[in-house]
Amino acid sequence: MENQEYSVGLDIGTTKIVAIVGRRTAHGKIEVLGVGKSKSLGVHKGIVNNISQTITSIKTAVSEAERSAGVKIQKVTVGIAGKHIRSLQHSDYIMRENPDQYITESDIEMLKEQVKKLVMLPGEEIIHVLPQEYKVDSQGEIQEPVGMHGKRLEANFHVVVGQMGSIRNIARCVREAGLEMEALTLEPLASSEAVLTTEEKEAGVAIVDIGGGTTDIAIFKDNIIRHTCVIPYGGGIITEDIKEGCSIIEKHAEQLKMKFGSAVPELERDTTFVTIPGLHGRPDKEISLKTLAKIINARVEEILDMVNTELKAYGAFEQKKKLIAGIVLTGGGSNLKNMRHLTNFSTGFDSRLGFANEYISNDKNQLLKGPEYATSIGLLMESLKIRDKKGSVQDEHRATQGIQSSHPSEPVSQDGAEATDLPAMETQELQVEQQKAGKLTIGQKIMESVKKFFEEVE
Numbered sequence: 510m511e512n513q514e515y516s517v518g519l520d521i522g523t524t525k526i527v528a529i530v531g532r533r534t535a536h537g538k539i540e541v542l543g544v545g546k547s548k549s550l551g552v553h554k555g556i557v558n559n560i561s562q563t564i565t566s567i568k569t570a571v572s573e574a575e576r577s578a579g580v581k582i583q584k585v586t587v588g589i590a591g592k593h594i595r596s597l598q599h600s601d602y603i604m605r606e607n608p609d610q611y612i613t614e615s616d617i618e619m620l621k622e623q624v625k626k627l628v629m630l631p632g633e634e635i636i637h638v639l640p641q642e643y644k645v646d647s648q649g650e651i652q653e654p655v656g657m658h659g660k661r662l663e664a665n666f667h668v669v670v671g672q673m674g675s676i677r678n679i680a681r682c683v684r685e686a687g688l689e690m691e692a693l694t695l696e697p698l699a700s701s702e703a704v705l706t707t708e709e710k711e712a713g714v715a716i717v718d719i720g721g722g723t724t725d726i727a728i729f730k731d732n733i734i735r736h737t738c739v740i741p742y743g744g745g746i747i748t749e750d751i752k753e754g755c756s757i758i759e760k761h762a763e764q765l766k767m768k769f770g771s772a773v774p775e776l777e778r779d780t781t782f783v784t785i786p787g788l789h790g791r792p793d794k795e796i797s798l799k800t801l802a803k804i805i806n807a808r809v810e811e812i813l814d815m816v817n818t819e820l821k822a823y824g825a826f827e828q829k830k831k832l833i834a835g836i837v838l839t840g841g842g843s844n845l846k847n848m849r850h851l852t853n854f855s856t857g858f859d860s861r862l863g864f865a866n867e868y869i870s871n872d873k874n875q876l877l878k879g880p881e882y883a884t885s886i887g888l889l890m891e892s893l894k895i896r897d898k899k900g901s902v903q904d905e906h907r908a909t910q911g912i913q914s915s916h917p918s919e920p921v922s923q924d925g926a927e928a929t930d931l932p933a934m935e936t937q938e939l940q941v942e943q944q945k946a947g948k949l950t951i952g953q954k955i956m957e958s959v960k961k962f963f964e965e966v967e
Contacts, residue, residue, distance in 0.1 A: 517892060588699050863880055
């Protein structure tokens with residue numbers, strides 16, 4: 510199978526690294542060809558803190574994905590998160606040289622490139638420049654300016670910024686794992702691609718992706734990205750609290766959280782206990798599920814308070830900016846029992862769990878149904894979009910070449926083949942020279958004939 514036929518999403522998370530290989534079907538859905546997963550050893554709160562361990566984890570996940578898909582992985586679309594991520598709003602414009610010609614994608618790219626020249630804080634780099642709405646001359650609130658006429662093209666942008674060092678570290682890990690980074694995408698944007706509907710984005714929705722090390726937020730309204738941020742707490746800190754609060758090892762704390770944990774203590778009984786085996790002959794330990802839920806609840810409420818702060822920063826509690834579709838919870842942390850109930854109570858918004866498998870055509874065994882795969886599937890979808898865009902550009906280029914080659918005035922060589930090796934002007938000049946050469950040859954023949962005639966007369 511050729512590399513062009515499939516795409517790869519690589520999610521470098523705090524707890525796990527996932528590589529998903531897939532391609533688009535004829536019906537527009539995604540066929541997953543292979544999945545690889547490994548424990549993430551060198552990432553803390555979304556940031557690489559051990560290069561060699563991260564490279565090893567990436568290689569393990571990618572090798573497993575290659576075996577299951579039966580392909581060789583070369584290019585990957587990678588996600589980025591971490592507490593260093595911040596976003597800002599910016600407006601900019603360009604003056605078009607020829608307003609008689611309609612606005613093209615090139616004009617929009619020129620405007621984006623201008624925004625990328627913004628001066629950031631020391632050590633920061635722009636990751637995404639996301640247009641929100643455009644203004645052409647005096648006409649505003651335009652979502653798609655391509656095809657319109659105008660002199661001044663202006664836009665409001667949502668600019669995502671990250672620390673240059675963290676971005677370089679991710680790029681190095683990917684490169685030294687023998688891969689090429691096709692694109693770098695903010696993880697909450699990738700998750701939103703996988704779990705949000707167009708109607709939700711139109712009505713107003715916040716996606717809250719609770720991962721192992723971070724909680725990522727992206728807010729949409731009127732089908733436009735309005736706000737993004739990364740909270741430096743996730744499921745990992747809940748496990749840490751259980752470990753400390755119950756005086757048990759991390760492995761048992763994670764198992765407790767996954768199997769018996771609840772975000773609402775009031776829904777748990779005082780009389781229900783779970784037994785944890787003692788270490789090296791020590792006596793077993795009994796833990797009340799209500800006590801466990803209280804430990805979990807304290808940390809989850811802290812995370813949701815931070816989510817509320819970000820919602821207020823956007824203005825989600827104002828009537829005009831209200832999120833009609835509420836909140837979509839995804840990521841591994843959203844699997845926690847009664848998480849939806851606590852979210853509804855803490856934020857005042859309706860919430861649902863976001864599953865990423867609705868875009869997958871061959872997930873019959875529901876292997877990818879878990880919300881923990883939302884980011885990796887979103888990265889795969891982003892990679893497919895990049896491939897589709899490149900494909901359409903190549904098709905346009907071929908079509909343009911086809912029109913040029915079939916043009917009646919196209920220069921043709923003497924043997925009937927197209928003279929594609931020379932530029933048009935050079936070919937025309939060559940034809941003129943050939944014509945001149947032809948005329949001189951005929952004149953020489955006439956002169957020779959006349960000369961021969963006089964010689965015979967003499």
